[in-house]
Amino acid sequence: MRRWTGLALFMFLAAPTLAKLDGTVYLSQGLTYNDGGHLFAQPGDMSFRFHEASINANWRVSSQWRLAGQMLYRQAGNIADSNTDIDYLFAEYRFPVWSGNVAAAAGRNKMDMGFYNASRDSLFSRPSILLPQSIYQEFGRDAALRNDGLKFSGAHFIGEQSLSWNATYGLMALNDSFADIFLGFHQGVEFDDTESLLLTLGWEYRTWLQLKASYIDTGFSVDDPRPMRDATYDIERWIVGLRGEYQRWQWSAEYGEMQVDGELTEVGFPFENTSQGGYVQTRYYLLDQLSVLARYDLYWGNKDDKGGDRFEPRGEPNWQAWSRASSLGLSWQFFDDWQLSAEWHRMDGTAVYPGSMANLSGQERISNLYMLQLAYRWNWALFH
Numbered sequence: 224m225r226r227w228t229g230l231a232l233f234m235f236l237a238a239p240t241l242a243k244l245d246g247t248v249y250l251s252q253g254l255t256y257n258d259g260g261h262l263f264a265q266p267g268d269m270s271f272r273f274h275e276a277s278i279n280a281n282w283r284v285s286s287q288w289r290l291a292g293q294m295l296y297r298q299a300g301n302i303a304d305s306n307t308d309i310d311y312l313f314a315e316y317r318f319p320v321w322s323g324n325v326a327a328a329a330g331r332n333k334m335d336m337g338f339y340n341a342s343r344d345s346l347f348s349r350p351s352i353l354l355p356q357s358i359y360q361e362f363g364r365d366a367a368l369r370n371d372g373l374k375f376s377g378a379h380f381i382g383e384q385s386l387s388w389n390a391t392y393g394l395m396a397l398n399d400s401f402a403d404i405f406l407g408f409h410q411g412v413e414f415d416d417t418e419s420l421l422l423t424l425g426w427e428y429r430t431w432l433q434l435k436a437s438y439i440d441t442g443f444s445v446d447d448p449r450p451m452r453d454a455t456y457d458i459e460r461w462i463v464g465l466r467g468e469y470q471r472w473q474w475s476a477e478y479g480e481m482q483v484d485g486e487l488t489e490v491g492f493p494f495e496n497t498s499q500g501g502y503v504q505t506r507y508y509l510l511d512q513l514s515v516l517a518r519y520d521l522y523w524g525n526k527d528d529k530g531g532d533r534f535e536p537r538g539e540p541n542w543q544a545w546s547r548a549s550s551l552g553l554s555w556q557f558f559d560d561w562q563l564s565a566e567w568h569r570m571d572g573t574a575v576y577p578g579s580m581a582n583l584s585g586q587e588r589i590s591n592l593y594m595l596q597l598a599y600r601w602n603w604a605l606f607h
Contacts, residue, residue: 245604246280249345253352253596255300260570260590261580262361263300272300273596277310277344289315295344301580302361303400310344310369323379331396332374334421335389336437337462337477340367346598350475350506350516351552352566353594356575357500357522358462358477362401369396370419383429391421397443405577411448416455418442431469437462444488456485473506480526498574499526500546516552516566521545524574542588545572560600568592 253273255263264270279293292312298305313330333341337358342348353361360367372393379386395417402409419441427433442457464477478501486493500522508514523529523545531541552566570590573582 243283243604244280245602246278248601248603249275249277249598251275251346251596251598253594256593258591258593259587260573260592261301261583261586262570262576262590262592263302263594265301266585266587266590270300272298274298287317289317291315293344299361303364304403306398306400308365308398313374320377320379322381323377323385325377326375328374328376329372331369331371332391332393334368334370334391335376335423336367336421336439337479338435338464338466338475343368345600346562346564346596347600350504351518351550352564352596353550353568353592355477355502355504355518355520356546356548357502357520358479360575362577366395366397366401370394370421371396385427387425387427389421389423393419395419395441395443406445406447413446415444415446416442431467433466435464435466451487451489453488454485455488456483458483471508474504476503477501496524497526498522498524512556514554516550516554518548518550520548520550522574539582540588542572543582544574546574547571560602562598564596566594568594
């Protein structure tokens with residue numbers, strides 16, 4: 224992280240005469256209530272521990288050079304403790320080609336995985352407060368979004384069609400919050416060998432039909448202070464999606480699988496697992512500023528054991544093997560810079576929960592998560 228972010232920061236400070244500087248200040252406050260589950264709030268508890276604050280800047284030094292960065296403060300209930308960190312900070316060089324443009328960036332880049340991963344940091348840019356957990360699991364938000372390294376991308380236009388692609392290579396941002404969720408604690412835990420490669424390819428016709436495929440090859444090793452718990456994880460993941468819009472309707476669907484090959488290194492014990500899931504979602508605009516959303520989201524933690532037979536010998540509930548979520552939402556952008564969203568998520572099973580939370584006391588098979596979030600943004604700009 225230090226090497227690539229240092230390069231971006233050096234170029235930011237050493238850039239030639241300012242051409243245009245703009246950005247956004249973003250603030251949000253949420254309220255959550257969970258009836259029977261542990262996601263964001265404890266069972267039966269109402270929590271205000273859900274807030275975000277960020278400031279970003281975009282410096283277009285010339286028609287080819289751009290420098291951008293964002294600082295984020297975020298707390299997400301019991302999913303993520305309050306923390307301030309850099310979401311992205313990069314220098315980008317873009318140049319035209321005969322059919323569009325190609326770009327190269329160095330620093331901390333956003334991972335453009337699926338339709339919504341790169342835009343999940345603001346209520347104004349994501350379709351709902353809580354994204355579909357089969358594809359965009361909340362507990363892995365930072366690791367899935369941030370990559371310290373290099374990114375190459377391009378967009379090419381042929382008539383009313385466009386083709387886009389990107390290749391991102393670098394190190395995942397695995398932090399204490401990830402360790403707390405992944406292992407249940409972070410003291411003495413170290414992550415190494417966190418290289419990741421992301422490849423995406425997208426096709427779009429006009430503005431109303433889009434196809435996208437993403438492939439991720441990543442992995443990491445864990446130095447665990449507990450005896451015989453050091454491990455390595457090699458992960459391959461792919462996601463395919465279809466999205467479109469017509470008049471006041473928007474809809475999207477994505478499907479993905481993730482293959483994990485691991486080993487407890489001190490005892491030489493290998494393990495493997497393949498999860499799968501996907502969702503279908505539709506959104507309808509009652510008015511230009513008022514929309515309703517409906518979604519069905521399905522996920523299996525192990526596609527070869529969808530019924531949870533592996534949990535029965537341990538005396539644990541088999542509904543840890545799946546997650547079925549039905550969601551309804553309402554969003555009202557009552558001013559250009561203000562938005563209020565409310566959602567209800569009915570969840571059957573806990574497969575989208577991390578292992579440290581899947582079977583805590585008070586957890587029920589069926590839970591209801593109610594969410595309310597108010598967001599404000601201020602877009603600023605300086606011209607020279």
